[in-house]
Amino acid sequence: MVSRTGNNALQMLGGSRRRVLGVLREARRPIDVQEVVQRVGLHANTVRFHLDGLVEAGLAKRGAEDRTRPGRPRTTYAAAVLDDPSDQRGYRLLANMLTGYVATEVKDPAAAARRTGRDWGRYLAGRPTPAQNLDAHGATEQVVRRLADVGFAPEAVEHDGATQVLMRHCPFLETAERHSNVVCSLHLGLMQGMLAETGAPVHTDRLEPFVEPSLCIAYLAMDGTGKHDD
Known part of the structure; x- marks a missing residue:
């Protein structure tokens, strides 16, 4: 879960770092640097810089891939969870109910x-x-x-x-x-x-x-x- 400090950091993100965070969120799974590079079109060193900044801000988590083959496992990154899943489900249900009402009942x-x-x-x-x-x-x-x-x-x-x-x-x-x-x-x-x-x-x-x-x-x-x- 992202802390209050993490939420403040989110508001201060620059455009490129927001794009990198958006890729992590869209993936909904841990991904490595090269996959982020392919999606945002930035240089690998620039992507690593932004990923490290997101980790430091508490907006992303760093991990290692599960690897059964020989060799060093790749470092992976995933977006931090913003809210408790039960809270997300509640807000999602409310949003669907209200928009459904407007779509069908409002002229x-x-x-x-x-x-x-x-x-x-x-x-x-x-x-x-x-x-x-x-x-x-x-x-x-x-x-x-x-x-x-x-x-x-x-x-x-x-x-x-x-x-x-x-x-x-x-x-x-x-x-x-x-x-x-x-x-x-x-x-x-x-x-x-x-x-x-x-x-x-x-x-x-x-x-x-x-x-x-x-x-x-x-x-x-x-x-x-x-x-x-x-």
Whole structure:
């Protein structure tokens, strides 16, 4: 189980280290350095550096493979368990019940989820002080930090002159697979609310779910208003 110190360390992770942690979580089994290298595309020495940092922070565990053949067993790494499994089952059940209700009983569940996400996004973002003037880059960094707080392993990247937020390790993956119109719309609204609250000239109106089995992408664009309509 990850301690309070480990949770604080999670909030401070850089983009590359979040990606490495996301790979460990997605694997759901101990894996070695080379498998991490293949999945993240970083140099082996860089991956080892990040893995050692995750172990020191209590976010990953180091072990050795079970080996029946002669030779030295490879070092393996696995993500540390964040919460007690019984707690996870309880929250997962609650999430499935609530999203199922919204999906079947609410008129236009995607729009309702976006509105709820925006309200909570504004709350989570925290309004800047009058002297604080965030630009698009600063607002994007703040959104990435808040998404990490929620449980994602996010990373902002530039692609074809535009900014994308790669959202790995969805904390509600199983629920999103069943009710993506609700969960993904909620996450889109969450980001919209965060960006609107910063007052920065950037917004997002598009989140592409499941580009890969464990990757969704939000697309950011420059905008002078920060306002959004259903």
